Amino acid sequence: MTSPTTARQASEQGRVLADPTAYADNHRLHEALTWLRANEPVTWVDSPPYRPFWGITKHADIMDIERDNELWISGPRPLLLPAEAEDAIKRDQEAGIGLRTLIHMDDPHHRDVRKIGADWFRPKAMRDLKVRVDELAKRYVDRMVEIGPECDFVTDIAINYPLYVILSLLGLPEEDFPRMLKLTQEMFGGEDAEHQRGEGTTEDLMAVLLDFFTYFSALTKSRRENPTGDLASAIANGTINGELMSDMDTLSYYVIVASAGHDTTKDAISGGLGALIQNPDQLARLKGDMSLMPQAVEEMIRWSTPVKEFMRTATADTEVRGVPIAKGESVYLSYVSANRDEEIFDDPFTFDVGRDPNKHLSFGYGVHFCLGAALARMEMNSLFTELLPRLDSIELAGEPEYSATIFVGGLKHLPIRYSLR
Template identity: 35%
Template sequence: MGNPSVDLIDQSIWERGVPYEVFEHLRRSDPVYWHEEPDGPGFWALTLHEDVRNVSKDPTRFSSYAAGVSRLDVTDAVALAAYRSIVIAQDPPEHRLTRGIVSTIFTPRATSALEGPIRSLARSALDQALEKSEIDFVADYASLVPMHTISEMMGVPDDKRARLLELSGGLIDDQDPEVVASPEFRSNAQIEVFMTAQQLAARERETPGDNLTQILLTAEMEGRKLTEAEFNTFFMFLIIAGNETTRTAMSGGLATLLDHPDQLARLRKDPSLIPSAVEEMLRFWPPIHHFRRTAMCEVEMRGKTIREGDKVVMWYPSANRDESEFEDPNRFDIGRNPNHHLSFGYGEHFCLGASLARLELRVMFEELLTSTAEIVPLAPARRLRSNLINGIKEMRVELRPA
């Protein structure tokens, strides 16, 4: 392999595909790589499984609170203050208190009660999809089940769900001009989500429901409730987290299976492999490309000096193909065991929705594979232009009934 040029920012590269050859080069030659930024001071790119793990479990030296978890700093002070009220942008001890507010909803036991409703959602989406000669797998299946599931959990009424899905897409996929048509879209979308959050809050105050919105409204931390801005931001985060990632995992998972017909055939023959296949799909197609931390002190890592205040960006697709962790990492093997992929992060901020996402993905694949005899790709999947979300915008397929 030659030495590919390293550019992890140019979105058009990611639109074509994850630059795995660049990551392989970095892991071998410079795994703690100083990456220049046209729009910032530069960042450290971490590409090894071990380093991503070590940073993720060390919030004292690598903070999520200092400047958030996005590569670019949030510069507006009001926006930063609201951002820091969300669990993902906090450090201990505050982080554990906030996580505690919503964590009981997301335990494996609590989410397992959702299996029946998730299955019904999957079946009804498939019933409709099977009536058509061709579908967009993303819009007609992969996005519907997560959207209704998180909406149900948050008490979002039916008539607001599709719009919230559209807005949440625009808020996180904001590098793609096809998703975000104008620079104002983002701020307008945010205002609209906040207005919806406030409408739901008013309804919940009048008639308290048994849902996540109610929990956010009534929760007390250090003797006070969340402010309106904090509530709005937390609400928005959960809507985005509940929709984008699982949809991406589902569509990326199917794209990967279609690329590996032998593994798809193996799965159809032995559906008991679905849970491990889901893990392998997550490893092979991580829905999130990176999250960031800020160094709180000087740290030596693999001979490099990370200075206090430096940005440290953890690349999950690279960690998931690290040859020192995974045997034959570029082989897609639905029976892979062990499979310690880092697609849900690691340590302190390990994805709170992981059990829910795993359940949704398992049930969606179970239903998809039992109701179809064949899934025929009709056009190449159209990828999102983003180095944050490994998204698919459209994937036209024909579902042939079982």
């Protein structure tokens, strides 16, 4: 067993977990994560302005933690934030005005709230939505033809396509889509100078959340007075034990669906195309055998890992891989590391459109498995099924750029040159 004293000597490699700039540099990030998996899979990280935590980098350990949602809970610290932001959110939650999405909740409340939107992401609902998704996929491939032969695939295509899908599902008017896009970028881009609001301070983040809440408060009032049969109406009128959800739970539900529901898919789509461009043998293989598309989509999701981490807090003294972890201490679940774990994936740094099995953890695991996973898969399948048969050639037209982030992110610019029919 590793002694507590030894375990708490923070390694330099472990600091990448709390360094937003590391996620914009794949070589640096994966070099450190590979070292951690081999040498210090449970690592103590003390890196202000964040409170200390244990970094968990092995696939099996992350699955074990996510399975036991009584020992490891989300509520106190569901994701890594600066201490100042954690304190501000906690104060707001205690006052009944703070963001409290599904990722902040634990059972039984998490289970009850999740049920309200679950039917909208089940297989029947996905089949009903597929016509709209296919229409939007064709619209955006046609858009590539219109603006070609060059574009920034992220800003011109990958951002807008899943945004239109998720906001159509919610039933929001198209004239509001740009506003939702800007707020989402500001919320997830707090560590990135290009996307953050103001200086990216805690006050700036709180202002973004307030803007979200103002918009969705008006939407809730409208949908309660006049339900319209969309997901927004289901959320506005959702009940638990016969009572409407609290205002904050309702508003938080909108925020997580409207923001995470498109931003993560944008990252998987752009990361997937980037991988195909940089692995032309795999692009040719997929074009030659489109029946591989389901496996290819899973590989794109593994490769890009849009959600970098969630956190859990121990409800009792325990240990992970022989390292003692005290009650009240938090662990950081590194999905990026788990998705390159050599013990789980053959040649994990090889992009393989036919990879099977593919036990990636990009959607999480256990009770918090991503509610919108089926929708994300369908959107990606529809877009690449429309794009690849029409694609004559494609190459990079500049250097890809990644977001600085520690939570959700991926490519923020993917300049490409292409020929499309």
